[in-house]
Amino acid sequence: MLKKGDKLYSILHFNCPRCHEGKLFKSGLSYRFSKITQMHSHCSHCNLKFEKEPGFFYGAMYVSYGLTVALWITVAVAFYVLSEKINPWLFMLTGSLLLIILLPGIYRLSRAIWIAMFVNYEKGKEIKDD
Numbered sequence: 371m372l373k374k375g376d377k378l379y380s381i382l383h384f385n386c387p388r389c390h391e392g393k394l395f396k397s398g399l400s401y402r403f404s405k406i407t408q409m410h411s412h413c414s415h416c417n418l419k420f421e422k423e424p425g426f427f428y429g430a431m432y433v434s435y436g437l438t439v440a441l442w443i444t445v446a447v448a449f450y451v452l453s454e455k456i457n458p459w460l461f462m463l464t465g466s467l468l469l470i471i472l473l474p475g476i477y478r479l480s481r482a483i484w485i486a487m488f489v490n491y492e493k494g495k496e497i498k499d500d
């Protein structure tokens with residue numbers, strides 16, 4: 371079971387990687403593009419500045435690419451296991467639909483993973499010092 375202090379806890383809950391309390395995003399998961407992308411500038415709990423430098427989250431594109439490749443490999447393995455003869459059109463349609471459905475989650479997960487790679491958990495971090 372995940373608990374505060376685990377990197378995976380902050381990533382999967384989309385919480386601040388330093389205090390694991392404040393939320394990274396302003397709203398819950400949604401398919402409205404304007405809401406998917408809205409992040410808090412600072413943590414509401416420990417005041418960590420999320421965008422450490424201009425363009426910081428461009429690096430999340432590398433994470434997003436990795437997650438997307440993992441999704442396509444999963445679809446390919448599932449097709450291979452379920453039938454020996456793979457219909458390429460059905461494969462492309464399934465993969466594309468899954469990608470569209472999971473897009474908000476992949477976007478946010480990429481940013482949560484990216485910031486968690488650079489910020490470590492600090493127990494009891496409540497001082498507003500950043």
Ligand SMILES: [Zn+2]
Pocket residue numbers: 386387388389390391392413414415416417418
């Ligand atoms: Zn915080």
